[in-house]
Amino acid sequence: MELRRKGVDVVSFGIGQPDFQPPPNVIAYAKEAMDAGYNGYGPSLGMPELRESIADFLNERYGLDVQPDEVAVTAGAKAAVFIGMLALLEPGDEVILPDPSYPLYESVANFVGARTRFVRLHSGNNYKIRFEDVEKLVSSKTRMVVINYPENPVGSTMDRKAVEALVELAYEKRFVVLSDEIYNHFVYESSHYSTLQTDHWREVVYYVNGFSKTFGMTGWRLGYVVSNRELLSKLSVIANNMYSCPVTFAQIAAAKALRDGLEWFKPILDQYRRRRDLIYNRLLSIRGVKVVKPEGAFYIFPDFSDVIRAKGVKNERELADKLLEEKGVVVLPGTAFPKEAGVNHLRFSFAVREEDIEKGIERIKAWVAE
Structure with missing residues (x-):
């Protein structure tokens, strides 16, 4: 919120909240x-x-x-x-x-x-x-x-x-x-x-x-x-x-x-499936990132171990901080989710617009390549 108040264009994959309103x-x-x-x-x-x-x-x-x-x-x-x-x-x-x-x-x-x-x-x-x-x-x-x-x-x-x-x-x-x-x-x-x-x-x-x-x-x-x-x-x-x-x-x-x-929900599910496929494929395109395609919910949990080593970053928490500070992208460190399986992982929520998925992942990809 503070970065947005300063005029920074922030892309947030952070919050686990659907981006649609109740019917x-x-x-x-x-x-x-x-x-x-x-x-x-x-x-x-x-x-x-x-x-x-x-x-x-x-x-x-x-x-x-x-x-x-x-x-x-x-x-x-x-x-x-x-x-x-x-x-x-x-x-x-x-x-x-x-x-x-x-x-x-x-x-x-x-x-x-x-x-x-x-x-x-x-x-x-x-x-x-x-x-x-x-x-x-x-x-x-x-x-x-x-x-x-x-x-x-x-x-x-x-x-x-x-x-x-x-x-x-x-x-x-x-x-x-x-x-x-x-x-x-x-x-x-x-x-x-x-x-x-x-x-x-x-x-x-x-x-x-x-x-x-x-x-x-x-x-x-x-x-x-x-x-x-x-x-x-x-x-x-x-x-x-x-x-x-x-x-x-x-x-x-x-x-x-x-x-x-729930007939009204079917197009929403189709939309979230498209988002799931999009973020999965875009993350796969980042050098050093390993990712499993989620079967449900609206989260994805990629492994950034190779990126962390290559970029000389201490851990997933520092990585999340750098992506926010340097690229305006909000992600959550995997270790925010107990206990140890989240080491070197980040959690992304794809309850966001497809254009924001494209923009946010492209920023991360550029940061990795710098």
Whole structure:
């Protein structure tokens, strides 16, 4: 922001926020709800209208039998993760996380006093979570395994076999799978297989999703959880004391949005697929950069190891600083995403215009060649 105030033309690949607005009808629904008086407190676990709409939406999409009282609406998906970890973890419990992964998971686990263990994701395996790697880390103290797919920051997904194997292991070993599926509609080559489609989801799955990414409603702060009724009763106490309730009029609008369906989203997905292909190919054209094509979400995680060595840069953090200061390009250092897999990597969000992708990558390419 400071550089932009000085007149610098900044290209930002930094923030993980869709660059489209919510559909006009959804904005209209919110205004109508406000005019209708939905401006006060609501139930801590969400308005009945939205809980029912979420259950119906998931049931239609995945062929499930989720009931409205197995759904809790939260003040964003971050809050869903936070209150879930707060309810499920005790000091000394072990939590297995992907490396790299969204920083929130490690931060909250540390906050509640849990011990984090990391399963390393590798470019040679397209950054996919391997069941055998998780299984090796499971111990008698394991209370939770966190998965996020499609994954921030690498864009990898999980297939049916991997999802079912992990949930089955959780059922056998009695730990919880916290499954953050916020990017489930940003899948470019295949279909998304949810943890809610497994046999034992009611016993071991804590499913997280929300409206920020698919609907472009990041500022509306609406997330949701699907899990068993016993756990949701605990969440009610935490939610009530933390934020009272999610925004009421926004919930009414979201309930109607789900009932309208996602036909409008198809051209957006096509657009993001084109952006994914463009940034992948442009990064490949930079001498010394290695990159895996993401299967979902809107992030890409190139390896700049050879560039860092050739340019005499200390590490990925210094590289990110130099690209900002010298070329006006914002990227995030890979080590902002715990724990060690991000060394010498940068994370790019391609939720930006195609012309900005071209401009930003060309600037990086020129800097590497200087």
